[in-house]
Amino acid sequence: MTIKFSRDxxxxxxxxxxxxxxxxxxxxxxxxGDVVFVDLPEVxxxxxxxxxxxxxESVKAAADVFMPVTGEIVEVNEALRNDPSLANSDPLxxxxxxxxxxxxxxxxxALLDETAYNDFAAxx
Amino acid sequence: xxxxxxxLLTTPLNALHIELGARMVPFAGYSMPVQYPQGxxxxxxxxxxxxxxxxxxHMGQLRLIGPDAAAAFETLVPVDVIDLAIxxxxxxxxxxxxxxxxxxxxxxxxxxxxxxxxVNGACKVADIALITERIGQRCQVLPLPDQALLALQGPxxxxxxxxxxxxxxxxxxxxGGDFDVDGIDCFITRSGYTGEDGFEIxxxxxxxxALARKLxxxxxxxxxxxxxxxxxxxxxxxxxxxxxxxxTTTPPEAGLNWAIQKVRRTGGARAGGFPGADKVLGQIxxxxxxxxKRVGLIAKERIPVRExxxxxxxxxxxxxxxxxxxxxxxxxxxxxxxYVEPALAAIGTQLHAMVxxxxxxxxxxxxxxxxxxxxxx
Numbered sequence: 345m346t347i348k349f350s351r352d353x354x355x356x357x358x359x360x361x362x363x364x365x366x367x368x369x370x371x372x373x374x375x376x377g378d379v380v381f382v383d384l385p386e387v388x389x390x391x392x393x394x395x396x397x398x399x400x401e402s403v404k405a406a407a408d409v410f411m412p413v414t415g416e417i418v419e420v421n422e423a424l425r426n427d428p429s430l431a432n433s434d435p436l437x438x439x440x441x442x443x444x445x446x447x448x449x450x451x452x453x454a455l456l457d458e459t460a461y462n463d464f465a466a467x468x
Numbered sequence: 469x470x471x472x473x474x475x476l477l478t479t480p481l482n483a484l485h486i487e488l489g490a491r492m493v494p495f496a497g498y499s500m501p502v503q504y505p506q507g508x509x510x511x512x513x514x515x516x517x518x519x520x521x522x523x524x525x526h527m528g529q530l531r532l533i534g535p536d537a538a539a540a541f542e543t544l545v546p547v548d549v550i551d552l553a554i555x556x557x558x559x560x561x562x563x564x565x566x567x568x569x570x571x572x573x574x575x576x577x578x579x580x581x582x583x584x585x586x587v588n589g590a591c592k593v594a595d596i597a598l599i600t601e602r603i604g605q606r607c608q609v610l611p612l613p614d615q616a617l618l619a620l621q622g623p624x625x626x627x628x629x630x631x632x633x634x635x636x637x638x639x640x641x642x643x644g645g646d647f648d649v650d651g652i653d654c655f656i657t658r659s660g661y662t663g664e665d666g667f668e669i670x671x672x673x674x675x676x677x678a679l680a681r682k683l684x685x686x687x688x689x690x691x692x693x694x695x696x697x698x699x700x701x702x703x704x705x706x707x708x709x710x711x712x713x714x715x716t717t718t719p720p721e722a723g724l725n726w727a728i729q730k731v732r733r734t735g736g737a738r739a740g741g742f743p744g745a746d747k748v749l750g751q752i753x754x755x756x757x758x759x760x761k762r763v764g765l766i767a768k769e770r771i772p773v774r775e776x777x778x779x780x781x782x783x784x785x786x787x788x789x790x791x792x793x794x795x796x797x798x799x800x801x802x803x804x805x806x807y808v809e810p811a812l813a814a815i816g817t818q819l820h821a822m823v824x825x826x827x828x829x830x831x832x833x834x835x836x837x838x839x840x841x842x843x844x845x
Contacts (some may be wrong), residue, residue, distance in 0.1 A: 377503060377507060377508050377695070378507050378508055378509040380509075380772065380795045381770065381771060381772050381795060383771070383824070399824065401772045401795075402508070403508050403509060403512075403695065403699055403794055403795060403797065404502070404508060404695045404698070404699075404794070406772065406774060
């Protein structure tokens with residue numbers, strides 16, 4: 345399995361480490377409620393692991409989207425910008441946020457696998 | 469379960485909320501439903517198109533009883549209490565000695581000798597202490613902790629409730645009375661806090677769940693959480709105490725002069741005589757003395773502008789701050805309330821809201837953002 349999870353409730357599909365896909369988890373979108381707005385990073389921008397790379401807002405709250413790994417944004421999901429509800433309806437597929445070119449593949453080792461993340465989220 | 473969670477109070481509808489799948493959050497010391505499985509957006513739209521049932525039992529209910537009750541209560545608020553007709557309700561403000569708003573409230577004239585008052589949940593302990601201390605010698609101050617409070621709001625609220633309580637649809641906005649709701653004794657006013665036609669229903673705690681089930685059995689009615697209550701009230705231009713109003717804010721700053729009847733103003737038959745009267749009446753008589761004023765804002769980009777967002781003029785100078793804000797579900801635009809310098813409070817004034825360091829263009833807009841649909845007969 346090539347999907348890993350951060351303790352900030354992002355998932356990252358690292359099948360292609362030059363364009364790893366990042367989104368928010370089912371748990372995160374459920375906690376936020378109806379997503380009405382996403383603020384996506386610029387393509388070409390570089391971030392360190394843990395930096396705020398975007399914002400996701402529901403009617404009731406705004407939440408930061410953190411970089412699960414250090415790297416450069418190579419693509420953002422324009423469909424999500426136009427229809428933020430994709431983050432609720434399909435968070436693991438069409439509701440992805442951005443793709444990142446990893447600077448340090450070893451950072452993936454410290455992220456959680458699905459079982460560990462589900463345990464973490466259940467106790468969050 | 470954390471210590472904090474276990475210390476929360478619950479309303480008489482707590483078990484029903486959980487049965488209905490509500491997400492419960494701490495609010496005003498209570499565990500309250502913030503939303504149900506259908507979600508905030510759907511709940512909001514349902515209330516605007518049909519009827520929503522809200523549990524507002526965390527709010528404080530009390531009675532002021534005695535021949536001097538109205539005159540005594542009038543010493544605490546800048547509004548006309550004495551002349552309020554029996555059977556009618558009015559919006560009021562508890563003020564401190566500096567004219568700051570301690571709480572906003574609704575009061576109802578039950579009889580010559582009795583007022584029924586509803587205050588905010590987070591303020592109720594302090595309110596009851598203040599009222600008791602200031603006027604407890606002049607009338608009986610009787611808290612009603614064993615009463616629940618439900619709100620049924622929306623364009624189909626009257627149809628749904630009248631099926632169970634014939635005649636309730638004859639009430640007009642800000643009037644009320646005692647009703648039998650399918651066998652349950654209730655005190656009902658035609659009022660609410662969503663901008664919609666609707667009712668607030670005070671009921672004995674032990675009857676609250678049965679009443680809620682009867683209301684939810686009506687085809688028009690869905691349960692609605694606090695999340696949608698907040699978005700509905702903001703669209704209606706109504707202040708949330710603790711966000712848009714606080715003890716450092718006076719009624720003229722908050723744009724609430726409409727709540728101060730002429731009889732209590734300078735030159736009126738019973739001018740002044742309430743806490744902070746000199747300051748409040750001075751501000752009404754000389755609006756130029758105000759340093760800030762509450763306004764409505766609509767953003768011109770589809771970016772939510774939330775509370776505590778800095779407002780700047782087009783030259784980049786800080787001129788105010790927002791106190792509430794969200795993407796309005798009905799008009800699908802970002803709306804906010806803010807306090808700004810009075811010179812910038814005119815409708816149509818162009819300003820910037822600083823959202824995450826980005827200057828989002830906003831315009832001062834008339835409130836309410838969504839036209840109210842109160843039933844005035």
